[in-house]
Amino acid sequence: MQQARELADREAFSFLSDINSDQVDCTITYGELHREALAVAGWLSDRVSPGDRVLLLFPSGLDFIKAFIGCLYAGAVAVPAPLPDGFRAQSDRVDGILRDAAVSAVLTDEKNLPGIADWLTGQAGPEAVCGAVGDLGPADGAGEGQLPAVSRDSLALLQYTSGSTGEPKGVMITHGNLLDNLELIRQCVGGGPETRGCGWLPLIHDMGLMGQVLWIAYVGGRCLLMPPTEFLRRPYRWLELIDAHGIDSVAAPNFAYQLCNRTVTDERIAKLDLSRWKVAFNGAEPVLADTLATFAERFGPAGFRVETFVPCYGMAEATLFVCGTDKGVAPTVTTVDPAALAKGEFTAPADGASGRELVSSGTADPARIRIVDPQTEEAVPDSGVGEIWVRGGSVAQGYWQQTELNGRTFDRSMADEHGFLRTGDLGVVYEGQLYVTGRLKEVINVRGRNLYPQDLERTVSGLHERLTGAGAVFSLPEHSNAVVVVQEIKPRSLELDDFQEITDLIRRTLVREFSITVPSVVLVRPGSVRKTTSGKVRRTLMKDLFLQSSLTPIHEELSDGLRIR
Structure with a gap:
């Protein structure tokens, strides 16, 4: 509310659905965001009580932000989740969140309302409440004086973890946790009304919500948002937007910078000016030294400086940010x-x-x-x-x-x-x-030594041009700590002998470099290795899929005695 009073006419967020165009789809000021959030709060106040959970199911865009702030105003608990869009794993996840959180209402956008209403009726019965941001009506708006009292200890958010090491769990984050964490970020990198961000991270992810949206709102800056799928298709456009819009602060996992290193051509780099870029958060997954060095070297001629990188560490259980450079x-x-x-x-x-x-x-x-x-x-x-x-005011x-x-x-x-x-x-x-x-x-213990799976995965991914870089390494304590490598491979035009040769190369290298017993190797098609929304390998899930014989190998070599199938 403070930003709405002091920066009412200042642009807060804009959204660009087609990144081939420089024309944004929609823009909202802090004053407009405040009024839209009040409308959401008014609608909720007539249907739920403070402390009730409200499921937020939105595509990329600004409606999610309106709904989230509206939940905070109404004293309701926001529960961000992905749209149940037909993918089995994603639909199962949302079904589980709906039941686990004992949701009282669901908010979505107008386009998705009919489908979400049908889905909700099937999951929770006809008594379930569902509404669309943008279709609530001006009469539903609440005045500031009508809003319930909210304290620092009031629950603001259930942030369901991405499940990199187990089943997703709802992290209970209070209003005080949010404020303390946003202040930690500000103390690390500063920020103010002059701050301009550009992000593509899903807003249901903690880094996307806190590090990309709420931090910008906290310091009163501006942020241009784009769909995650658009970044993955054309990562160079993210950099072009950073240039074109004078962006100085972004947040992304390590894999985003790796993707730019790998796909952006020298010709495109020559057309960029990244000299105004001041903060590049790198977190949510292991930060790799070679990623930082390669990015700084490749994009240095465009004005990028290595000191722009802000490697950081955080987790949902600490709201988001724990520390950073x-x-x-x-x-x-x-x-x-x-x-x-x-x-x-x-x-x-x-x-x-x-x-x-x-x-x-x-x-x-x-x-x-x-x-x-x-x-x-x-x-x-x-x-x-x-x-x-870790301890402190940010711990959930x-x-x-x-x-x-x-x-x-x-x-x-x-x-x-x-x-x-x-x-x-x-x-x-x-x-x-x-x-x-x-x-x-996830540590692999071999004769008293602790090996880190990401080290083995990184070694495997660099062994052959057909290995895509996506792999999962885990051990099986129940099978004498046998090591298993599940690795994606591009199979086109490869013969059986080729698969055998690559598998033997992986096994020989890991035995030589890490002094482990001969590992089992399972080669799978691209997209088979499951990851979280931030790009973390879900090794626990991959282990379960292996043990359940739920993987579809292109080729595999299992160690003696390890016959799961």
Whole structure:
């Protein structure tokens, strides 16, 4: 409401559905957004009570933002979710969220209202409430004085996790959590009414919602939004829009910068001016040093500076942002001995030996971030690897209706300190910087050494031009810690002998480079390796699919004794 009073006539958000055109489809000012949100709040206030959950099902566009702010105004709990668009996995996910959150109402846009209403009737019966933003009518608007009282402790959002290591869970985020997290981002990179963003991340994703939309609104800036599918089809247009619209701040996962590295031609780069770009958040998945170096080298001639990168670390359970590199400071990259890292030690490799490059996620505030032995729950020595524990005003209240899991994850104590979140991520604080090394659940233990699956996946993806880069590596403790590689491959024109040769190459390389027993290799078609909306490999799901014989291999070689099928 503050931005509506002080910046009423200032453009807040615009949307560009066709990125081949520079003409935006729609634009909304802060004053207009305020009035539209009041209309949503008025409609909701007549149908739900403060604290009730409201499911938000929207395509890309500005209607989602109106609905989300309207929920906050009405004291309702926003529950963002993907449209049940016919894809089985996505429809099952939305069905589960609807039931788990005990949703009282659903908001969508006018185009999707008939289909959503039919779907909702089938799921929840004819008594379910459903409405479309833009079709609520001016009479439904509420005055500011009619809005319910909302405190910092009031629940604002159920952010369902993307499920990279298990089933999605609803993270309970309060109004206070949102404000504290947005302030953390502002402290890291600044921002104000002059800030201009350009984003394509799905708004149902925490990075898309908090890091792309709410942060811009918090500082009073402007943001141009585009559909995620358009970015994936033509990533160079994202960069052209950054140039054409004078964008200075964006947020994206590491794979987005990788995609630009791989697909944008030198001829297109020569036409870009990226000199006004000041902040490029890189998070939501492992940040790779070679991605940063390649992007800075390729787009340097267009005016991009390496210090524009802001590697960061965050998670839904901490609302979003935990820490990040300060604005204008080049990312810190440290090379470590992978064998020592496997033993929990963060040391430099011996002279002449190869090492693993790790990118710092920024300064680790000792008041909020600790590295803890996951077994003893005691602090590890300096430069020791352990589980990352986080506390502070951004840490969520727990998972919706998950009392037992909350007891194991939230409000943990260490010595005489309390209120910590167990992140499930492994990391180390070295020279005051936080380095994330992997996921606790996904670590592969081989004869007392901890190997990180992303290291094996990265090695495999670079072995042959037909390997697309999408792969999942996991171990099977129930089968003597057997290692399994599921790797996408472009199969066109390949013969059986070709598949065999590539499979043998993968096995030989992993045995030689990582000293593991001969792994099982499953080659699958592109698109078979499941990922979250932010591009994280869903290794736990891939393991389950393998064990359930639900993968469709093009070619496979299973190790002796591992005959799942």
